[in-house]
Amino acid sequence: MRRTAARAGAGPVVEAPAPGPVAGPEQTAAPAPAPAPAPVSVPQQLRTEFPFELPRGYVDGSGTVHRDGVMRLATARDELIPLRDVRVQENPAYLSVVLLGRVITSLGTLAMVHDGVVENMFASDLAFLQDFYRQVNAEGHTRAAVECPHCSEPFEVELGGSRLGES
Numbered sequence: 001m002r003r004t005a006a007r008a009g010a011g012p013v014v015e016a017p018a019p020g021p022v023a024g025p026e027q028t029a030a031p032a033p034a035p036a037p038a039p040v041s042v043p044q045q046l047r048t049e050f051p052f053e054l055p056r057g058y059v060d061g062s063g064t065v066h067r068d069g070v071m072r073l074a075t076a077r078d079e080l081i082p083l084r085d086v087r088v089q090e091n092p093a094y095l096s097v098v099l100l101g102r103v104i105t106s107l108g109t110l111a112m113v114h115d116g117v118v119e120n121m122f123a124s125d126l127a128f129l130q131d132f133y134r135q136v137n138a139e140g141h142t143r144a145a146v147e148c149p150h151c152s153e154p155f156e157v158e159l160g161g162s163r164l165g166e167s
Helices: 076-084 086-090 092-103 115-119 123-138
Strands: 049-059 065-072 104-107 143-147 154-158
Touching: 049 104, 049 123, 065 092, 065 123, 076 086, 076 092, 086 092, 092 104, 092 115, 092 123, 104 115
Parallel strands: none
Antiparallel strands: 049 065, 065 104, 143 154
């Protein structure tokens, strides 16, 4: 037996006899294999927060070292607002400090993380966070799959900027 395709609004699917010889009493037709189930598409959750551990750790005023933190994905607003900051306008290198202060949502037991906290981190921790920011925010967004027009070989090209806050 085979199924005939149902058209929209045409009613139920009708079984039609399969072409070929009809099985007699001594012949039994082999059952047709069941069609493979269609793959189920599961919606993918967007991951927006990423845990990290600082190489050295931020030391607060009481001497407590804070190493474990969480960084969220940056928004366009996160990258635009620091450009209006006077400190960034006077010294563009300060952009990463202000930007990291906006996207780090937690650090150890600190009640709040802001640019003043980032400003007082060790240089190695700041470098780590700048690299981590690039990894988190560039994932799947700054590379494009292309094909060579001459040999048709596929490859990827980098489209994003090279500095923190330059995407």
